[in-house]
Amino acid sequence: LRLDALQVMRTQELNRLEVARDAIRQGLVNHIEWLEKEIKSLTRSINNHMNNDPDLKDKQKLLDSVPGLGERTIAVLLSYYADSERFSSVKKAVAFAGLDPEQHESGSSVCRKAKMSKVGHTFIRKALYMPAMVTLHRTTWGKVFRQRLAAAGKPAKLIIGAMMRKLIHVALGVLKSGKPFDASLHLA
Helix, strand or coil, rough: CCCHHHHHHHHHHHHHHCCCCCHHHHHHHHHHHHHHHHHHHHHHHHHHHEEEEEEEEHHHHHHCCCCCCHHHHHHHHHHHCCCCCCCCHHHHHHHHCCCCEEEEEEECCCEEEEEECCCCCCCHHHHHHHHHHHHHHCCCHHHHHHHHHHCCCHHHHHHHHHHHHHHHHHHHHHHHHHHEEEEHCCCC
């Protein structure tokens, strides 16, 4: 969370720098330089922690086998899901991220479409959005998944949310089984 906060601050300061008056420009530049040093230091600390813990290192290698997941997303997933016993089911792990479907019904008069509940960690959803997009458009198993849902008439936003859920399923499956990702299991 701290790394994300620093990166958001850096982006804000870079945006301010574009329109800043000369009187405050140097202060912004100094702050941006400080933020970049802190980001590098924190990234190094995270990497050292994962490299020095044999269990985390093994889990990192397993998650790295999943196409679409990058270094930052793997770190986020490990921070929440490294303990495979934390959740008794994948359904609970998905709900923890707020990626579970929420039904909106009341008797026979109100029956709206289900939507993503978003009652969970925003940070996990934010971390999974771009990997879901990459997986859907750049990997074979993701393209098959996207085409199957699109053929069923599902809208693009729903497909992205479904892939975010699927990435949690896959990540937990890889972590629990101790076996690297096998795309052939997801092509059917």
